[in-house]
Each structure stands twice: as structure tokens, then as C-alpha cells.
Amino acid sequence: MPRYAFTIEYNGQPFSGWQRQPDQPSIQGAIETALSKIDKTAPLLSAAGRTDAGVHAYGQVAHVDMATDWDPFRLSEALNFHLKPDPIAITACARVADDWHARFSAVERNYIYRLINRRAPLVHDAGLAWRVQKPLDTAAMRAGAVHLIGTHDFTTFRSTMCQSKSPLKTLDEITITENPTPTGPEIAIAVRARSFLHNQVRSIVGTLERVGSGGWQPEDVKAALDAKDRAACGPVAPPDGLYLSRVVYNPDVFA
CATH class of the missing domain: 3.30.70.580 (Pseudouridine synthase I, catalytic domain, N-terminal subdomain)
Structure with a gap:
């Protein structure tokens, strides 16, 4: 067949x-x-x-x-x-x-998470992005994200229902960009790794949002990671803004 x-x-x-x-x-x-x-x-x-x-x-x-x-x-x-x-x-x-x-056969997976920074409810992007009302400091978010790059025990950042045998994962890259849009400033968090734990990306985004809004300091992300305790995680971001953006194969069968 x-x-x-x-x-x-x-x-x-x-x-x-x-x-x-x-x-x-x-x-x-x-x-x-x-x-x-x-x-x-x-x-x-x-x-x-x-x-x-x-x-x-x-x-x-x-x-x-x-x-x-x-x-x-x-x-x-x-x-x-x-x-x-x-x-x-x-x-x-x-x-x-x-x-x-x-x-x-996949060698890499890429996710993008969209946040839109504005007080008014979303209209065109309702259900397609997370509306965050507090202004976000993207420089602080980047400083917090640095602590998550590399191979770590991500117990803090995975769902208690995750079925993966090991909490060890390697995050190859986290990129945070901010762009003006007609609906308000949009912040995109792009995450790249071979594979992810259940709810890992949304847990990371929720934690970085806490840093961007001033509730956490960037070094608090490292403390949460080192705790290896789900209770140490920031809030889990809603599903609305999360996109599986690309799956990579070698060779690329779609080339």
C-alpha cells in the first residue's frame, strides 16, 4: 500500500x-x-x-x-x-x-506562540492569540528564556498527565520578537526542539509572560526549572495562541 x-x-x-x-x-x-x-x-x-x-x-x-x-x-x-x-x-x-x-522520522519540531498586548478584547484574532493586557518587557522575557535553553529536567514545565518516560528534553532555541500590528503589539515566542513534553510550550510561555509583566524576575525562571516541581511553574498559557509551525525531516520529503 x-x-x-x-x-x-x-x-x-x-x-x-x-x-x-x-x-x-x-x-x-x-x-x-x-x-x-x-x-x-x-x-x-x-x-x-x-x-x-x-x-x-x-x-x-x-x-x-x-x-x-x-x-x-x-x-x-x-x-x-x-x-x-x-x-x-x-x-x-x-x-x-x-x-x-x-x-x-521527525528530527525537529517548531512551535510559535502568539500574544497580543492590548486591553480591548480581540475581534479578528479571537481564539487565535492570547490577549495580555499588561505591557510586556520582551528584554526581560528573553533574559528569562536563556535559562531554559539546552538539556534540562523539565519536570516543572510539563503536565502532570504527561506520558513521556523522561522529563529530560533539549530546547535548541527560544526566540522572542515584538512587532506592531493594527490590533496591537504582537509578541511571538518561537520554540525549537526535537520533541516536547505535554504542555511544555504553554507552561514556558505562561512563565515568560509572568516575567514580562513584572511578576517574576528573569532568574526566577532558573529557580523554577531547578525546583523540578510542577507547583513551581508559572500559569499555563491558554491554547489559543499556540501553533505547531513546522516539523523537520532529513531528507525533506516535501522538497
Whole structure:
């Protein structure tokens, strides 16, 4: 059975998350329903990562085994037709080797978290960014983020429900940028690593927001990390602003 990889963009607001769930709308379920309309074997998707309810994606990746050969472009076009009106789009499709796996073949994952700094409620970006009313000091946030770069025990920054066998993870990069927009100053926190713990990015963002708003000092981030205690973490940022932006493979099957 030929295997295909997809790059997938979605707005996570209407869904209970990526993973298929009984009686709950999911991104996986919506795509598998679309697949079943063009392949009677009802193919099952495997994804690079399972995003939570309300989390979005620019570059989620999944693979599927089909019963028949498809031209990748025609397959993506057929899926996009059957995905209407769900806010999901297949933005790339490629034929891959039978042993290629969206999750286990990935060498890097990138997330972006969007914060918009303003007092007024969000209108156009409602559900797509975290509105933070207090002015944020991005220089202080960067100083706090430095303590998280590298290999650490991230027990403080993972959900108590995380199923990972080890809290050890390596964060390769955290970049914090601020840009003026028509809706207010937007702060983007980009995080890069091979893999992440459950709720790790949202826990980091919530903690850095506490630093930016003046509630914590940058060195308090190191103290929280060293505590290896979930209770030492800052607040967990809401899912609204989180995007799985890119999954990296070597070689790049979508090149």
C-alpha cells in the first residue's frame, strides 16, 4: 500500500484536539472522514504530534497508507474538496517510503506562540492569540528564556498527565520578537526542539509572560526549572495562541 505524507494547516477552535475521539470533533477524525470518501479501506492517519483542544497548526505532518496509487497533487486536491467547510487544509503532499513515519522520522519540531498586548478584547484574532493586557518587557522575557535553553529536567514545565518516560528534553532555541500590528503589539515566542513534553510550550510561555509583566524576575525562571516541581511553574498559557509551525525531516520529503 503506497504511503503518503501531508503537511496540514488548521484552526483548532472547533475541535477537541488532533486525536480522534468518540462523539467529539477532531482534526484527525475530519481528515480520516475525507479520506474514506476517496478510499473505501478507511485509511488511518499517524501524526507528528497530537495538538490539544484549541491549538492550531501551520505545519502539522501526518502520513497514511492508501489502497491505490495517487498523484500527490491530485490526492491533496481531493482531500481539500472533501474537507470543506472544516478549517483544515492540506498544503503539501508527497509519496514516501514504506518505513517513513510522520512521528518517528521527525528530527525537529517548531512551535510559535502568539500574544497580543492590548486591553480591548480581540475581534479578528479571537481564539487565535492570547490577549495580555499588561505591557510586556520582551528584554526581560528573553533574559528569562536563556535559562531554559539546552538539556534540562523539565519536570516543572510539563503536565502532570504527561506520558513521556523522561522529563529530560533539549530546547535548541527560544526566540522572542515584538512587532506592531493594527490590533496591537504582537509578541511571538518561537520554540525549537526535537520533541516536547505535554504542555511544555504553554507552561514556558505562561512563565515568560509572568516575567514580562513584572511578576517574576528573569532568574526566577532558573529557580523554577531547578525546583523540578510542577507547583513551581508559572500559569499555563491558554491554547489559543499556540501553533505547531513546522516539523523537520532529513531528507525533506516535501522538497
